[in-house]
Amino acid sequence: MKNNHNFSLLTRNHVGKLSTADLLQQRDYLEAVKSFVRLTYESIYVIDYATMGFEYVSENALFLCGYTPTEVLAMGYDFYFKNVPETDLLLLNQINESGFDFFEKLPHDQKKLYSITYDFHLINEHGKKVLINHKLTPLFLTNEGKLWKAMCIVSISHHQQSGNIAIHKQGTDEVWKLDTDTKLWYKSLKPKLTEREIEVLQLYAQGLTINQIADKLFVAPDTVKYYRRRIFDTLNVSNIVEALAYVVNNKII
Incomplete structure (x- = not known):
């Protein structure tokens, strides 16, 4: 039977043959990141571990703490030292050490399937502490399997205090939670709802x-x-x- 519905909306944009210059745009991955930013309310930024700085910072008041994206980009890791309370800086250091210990033991071909999430405080432009949730996942790895660049997403935390550290594996219900006292990861499964x-x-x-x-x-x-x-x-x-x-x-x- 012939379908008489008008689907012109789905087929109107005929791209045609792509040039070499078009194809080379794939190298500029930040354009994909910026497109994602336009669709989300959350704050997005990219860490470059080769330079130990930020490669991209989106416009979002929650993460910026009164600065502009350009200012946060220029500060890089100094941003944390300026806007994270000392107790939470100690927590971030522990997360960094334990997280990379976990990550380095993973098979190279599996590493991009993992993401880590945790909560810590930022001090905003009014001097008030705001508890945020921070998610981090790999963007690029080196040939040796080292984490080169990572995408981070920041949103308001639904918890009451810092910590709540967990690693998730995409496509599974597997979750690893960090015990900050023993510094050990404990595997569990996501809770099931009916x-x-x-x-x-x-x-x-x-x-x-x-x-x-x-x-x-x-x-x-x-x-x-x-x-x-x-x-x-x-x-x-x-x-x-x-x-x-x-x-x-x-x-x-």
């Missing part, structure tokens, strides 16, 4: 109230509260904001 619990969270994410969710699911409001309590217990969180942040950050929904 199909109905995920459905409840998705409706909360749409801004629905308990009564509206109950109407959508054809259940009593007390049943929604029951599912909510089970979600909190499973995720080890205390409110719906923390629950939503957890499932988004951990790619559960």
Whole structure:
């Protein structure tokens, strides 16, 4: 049967044959990073471990702490020393040492599948401490498998204190958490939610109230509260904001 729908929107942009100059643009990977920045509310920056500096910093007030992207770019690692409390600087040093110990033991062909996430405080332009969540994943490795460049994403943390250090492997439920006292990594699995619990969270994410969710699911409001309590217990969180942040950050929904 002939399809009479108009799909011109999907086919209007005919690129045609690509030139050598077009193909060489693939080398400028930062254009892809900048495109991603335009689509997210989070702060993005790139670390170059060869120069021990920043290669790119996006415009985002949360991470910039009152500076411009150009100023943060110029500061590089000095930015941390200027805007991270001393206790959290010690924590970052421990994360750096333990994280690279973990990373160096991985098979070279697996290293890009791993990312690390943790929380620490930044001191903003008003002198107030803000707890942020920091995610880091490899962009480029050297021929020897050393981490050369990494992409970092910064957002508001859903935790109450610094730490919460975890390494995730893409495509799996595997999680390694760091015990800062023993300096050892402990492997676990992401918590599992039922199909109905995920459905409840998705409706909360749409801004629905308990009564509206109950109407959508054809259940009593007390049943929604029951599912909510089970979600909190499973995720080890205390409110719906923390629950939503957890499932988004951990790619559960």
